[in-house]
Amino acid sequence: MHAAGPVVRIEASTLAGRVACPGCGTLSDRVHSRYERRLSDTAISGREALIRLRVRRLFCDNPECSKKTFAEAVSELAARYARRTTALERVLCAVALALGGRAGARLTQRLAAAVSRMTLLRMVRALPDPEYATPRVLGVDDFALRRGHRYGTILIDVESSRPVDVLTDRTAETLTAWLHAHPGVEIVCRDRAGAYAEGAREGAPDALQVADRWHVWNNLAGAVERTVARHQECLSAAVDTVTESGPDPDADHQHGQDDQVTAPVQPAQPEDRTDRIATRTRERYTAIHALLAEGVGIRAISARLGLARGTVRRFTRAETVGELLTRNGTGRRPSLLEEFKPYLHQRWGDGCTNAAALFAEIKARGYRGGQKIVREYLRPFRAAGRTPEPPPKPPSVRRVVGWIMSDPSNMDEEDQRRLDAILATSSQLAALAGHVRAFATMMCGLRGHELEEWMAAVDADDQPGLHSFVVGLRRDQDAVTAGLTLPYNSGPVEGHVNRIKMIKRQMFGRAKADLLRKRILLSD
Structure with missing residues (x-):
């Protein structure tokens, strides 16, 4: 063995023997000849290691054998025809599975065993699939190969989380064929x-089907x-509760009782809206x-009206159409100025009353609207002679939903008071909250036998x-009841779906189905 610069060279030969x-x-x-193999090995003290191995070519004395000569194999060190030792192959495969092509190739340079990204990807593709017994509890979920276009399905052993x-897709036929080829599944956890x-x-x-509790919730x-x-x-009603619980005692003294402030108007009720979005929604x-009443299906309606x-x-x-007009997703959209209103109030209070200057300032902060919107919003400020206090806004629909779906023991005291005020104004919402809490108690206690009563x-x-x-629920009652009774769920499957997203980001645009499958199954 001798070292020359960044490379350590090792000369070795096989021992005599049969x-x-x-x-x-x-x-x-019986020796026919000798030849030299060159093998790359793992680094020695940060230096690249090269092994020059001298092996024998031997005669085969069996006249019926098709081989007249054969090369001596050193399986403990390297496979036949390999250019790298078995130890280095294991290291490179681990790097490729963990990091992918480009990042893995950069790391191998630091490991003094530099290979190209394509070599790493070829090594991953050449790895055999792991062999597992058919799981007793199978978890099933989909993941996006190309979001909105192509999806695959991942199958998990829920008990071992492997x-x-x-x-390659998420159709019933593909899952049916897999289950036929792998008999023995007793429980299927799914969404x-x-x-x-x-x-x-x-x-x-x-097999017993178990609907995931999170998806039901x-x-x-x-x-x-x-x-x-x-x-x-x-x-x-939540706004009234906040106003009653925390009035500003200095407001009248600070602004004067005779100041008349024009406050921004509240959003119109759904039935009063006449804007472009409301008209289009109606x-x-x-x-x-009308098409539904004629018996036209959703797919045909989508094609006929050009809608998703x-x-x-x-x-x-x-x-009702009012339900669509009260939700931000399909009704009134939040103003482009919404997130900059506190800044405008602050700057107006500091004495900056030039609309053009304020427009330039918020534009530099990311505002994408026009100057006219800013001028219209500031007009009441100028008419009142001072900065008007923005009226308190009622909580959003989703925030109230979050309050109703939360455990009362974990809620903030102020949020609980606001929720109580809302529920006191509507018997239907109060009954709704009662049903939700009864369902939560049943779900957390794994009392699925109470589902029919609920x-x-x-x-x-x-x-x-x-x-x-x-x-x-009634269409899938057996699976939902099992999900509310048994301890199994799709949590391990969702964890692997999240891991797949990370692998896809690592692989950039080279996450083809075969390569992605190898990394999913073989990565630790």
């Missing part, structure tokens, strides 16, 4: 997707949001429900939003 022919197994020690396989329910039913009819949150949106006028609602299927579904689920109580109450939720 070696088995790889063709027939006959032992031989990935079992990756499917509320109908394709996976059908695939599990056809592929493993004896999320479906309930959507029903609660639709109900709160119908009673949006009740949310102003027209679409009328057209979609998700938009059509949202309009079909809305019982659904009967909702059916007997005037809760249209929860009625649609209950209809969905």
